[in-house]
Amino acid sequence: MRKYNFIRPLMLIVVALLVKSLITNLCMVFGMEQGPAENIGFISMIIAAIIVYSRIARKRRK
Numbered sequence: 001m002r003k004y005n006f007i008r009p010l011m012l013i014v015v016a017l018l019v020k021s022l023i024t025n026l027c028m029v030f031g032m033e034q035g036p037a038e039n040i041g042f043i044s045m046i047i048a049a050i051i052v053y054s055r056i057a058r059k060r061r062k
Helices: 007-029 034-061
Strands: none
Touching: 007 034
16 A cells, blocks of 8 residues: 555545535525435535546546
């Protein structure tokens, strides 16, 4: 377990949760109900996690 970086997984989790809460709150501000707003927030969280992970993996390969 040489050169393990604790920041990368923590950054991935933090970014995903922040994106979920931000999108959910924005949807609710614009008049959407809580259920659909949470679903859109969850989908955006998955997309953000995939983007952040792909950037981290790309930097690791180089």
